[in-house]
Amino acid sequence: MLFGFEQDKEIIPQVYNFLDKQELIMTFLIQYNSCVEDEMKIPLIYGKNAKNIQDAFKNFIEDISNVNFGKIKIVFKCHLSKTRKGLIFKTKKLENYNLKQILKNYTYGLCFNAQKLFNDYVYDKISKQNPNKTVNQKDDLIIVDKKYAILTLCKKINKHNLEIENEIHRSLTLIRENNFSKFYIVCPRNENFTRFIEIKHFLYDLNKTMLKLVPYKISNQLIRRNKCQ
Structure with missing residues (x-):
């Protein structure tokens, strides 16, 4: 029984299938935030106008980086093979987040038991x-x-x-x-x-x-x- 998303596909366990879309997104984000490090948390505000769980991650990435999402993906692909830890973007707004890993989760999917x-x-x-x-x-x-x-x-x-x-x-x-x-x-x-x-x-x-x-x-x-x- 998995809960999360893959590319353009949500995976919803039966226990949550009665929720409307907004409640479902919040249910995932609240639980996700409780089990990840602070640098990986997604503020709940980014789920409020999201179309699905994955879209909440996209909203967060676009806002915090101040970069068009198409450009973000290009930069991400260029940096993915590098082993150096750290963030792609180096602004003060980003210093508390591991945007590289968040981008990776968004791009390839994120599922939990x-x-x-x-x-x-x-x-x-x-x-x-x-x-x-x-x-x-x-x-x-x-x-x-x-x-x-x-x-x-x-x-x-x-x-x-x-x-x-x-x-x-x-x-x-x-x-x-x-x-x-x-x-x-x-x-x-x-x-x-x-x-x-x-x-x-x-x-x-x-x-x-x-x-x-x-x-x-x-x-x-x-x-x-x-x-x-």
Whole structure:
């Protein structure tokens, strides 16, 4: 399950296929920005009038370089074979960006594993929401202060037919092994999944642990709370 674009083609996972074009572009850029270095980030403003995900990169490249895009591609091709690191253009506006790599991504395409992209986004957001806590990540499991955990699942959830039996079983095993007081399974929010669902379990030794399925909004807003958002 990939999320991104190739030359003149978008690759959209099913979990996001209900989004309109603008929401889709922002959903990709927000997650992309959460998992790349600062020099590779694309400000969200460049996605607002974009026709597709790739076009947001083009808008950014044209604006920051102050060069016609046709000329940018010519210069890029001339520099691509050089091994020296650094930017193609040497203005102050560019000094904080790796435009060469951004151009390369735009030209040849950029795809992520959708599950990993979502997981890294959630980890980044949880870490920022809990600056005074220890947040650890192990694959798709995020643990906060060894007290509660978040299992990320990039899957479209239908509240009337959850189909997450395997994830619930795994969660219960993790709760038993680690004595978590709270456990969240988080999935991207969609039009049919807007409220958390408390999962009832009847194993005596686990009944004190809260287990919830949570719709996770993909947003660049940061709200610091001591719970999963």
